[in-house]
């Protein structure tokens with residue numbers, strides 16, 4: 338009975354996390370993630386670093402975007418998230434910021450769900466190099482129960498993927514968190530945690 342209640346609670350948390358009441362209803366399908374190949378794990382760890390130079394002429398293609406989102410917050414063939422979460426709460430969210438709108442990554446559906454039509458990238462531009470990055474990820478969490486740790490696992494996966502693919506990335510806390518929370522109409526118990534720039538090296 339207790340575990341049934343726990344499962345129900347987890348489902349409610351997930352529904353709150355994955356079905357934002359603030360969405361526009363527009364969705365975007367993503368190519369299936371490529372779950373094989375890449376650099377050997379130990380080499381990727383050995384080479385991981387932050388990089389702030391981006392080629393402004395080269396966009397991130399849909400396959401690379403799909404792979405990045407999947408390593409961060411997708412669901413693997415075992416039905417598990419690509420990262421562990423405390424008590425399996427899965428209480429974080431991953432957004433893609435674009436000049437024409439904000440999208441939430443729906444991991445179980447492996448698709449993007451449009452949240453708004455706003456350009457929120459300027460709220461992340463406290464450092465000059467940010468505007469040169471073609472891909473902007475924003476991590477938020479639903480409450481304080483381990484959410485920041487979960488975000489850390491997700492962005493480290495992205496770092497390792499970027500190392501493997503020869504992409505540049507840096508995680509950043511120097512953003513307007515309150516402004517982002519307000520513009521995204523995030524509920525009171527959600528927090529904006531970090532922003533991650535990604536691009537091909539210049």
Ligand SMILES: Cc1cc2nc3c(=O)[nH]c(=O)nc-3n(C[C@H](O)[C@H](O)[C@H](O)COP(=O)(O)O)c2cc1C
Nearest residue numbers: 385386387388389463464507508509510511512531
């Ligand atoms: C939580 C967190 C916040 C960070 N915020 C910023 C930031 O706002 N701007 C920035 O340029 N780098 C930021 N960084 C990147 C660090 O500066 C970087 O990881 C550190 O200098 C070590 O360099 P490395 O990642 O190449 O090993 C942040 C890193 C972490 C973990």
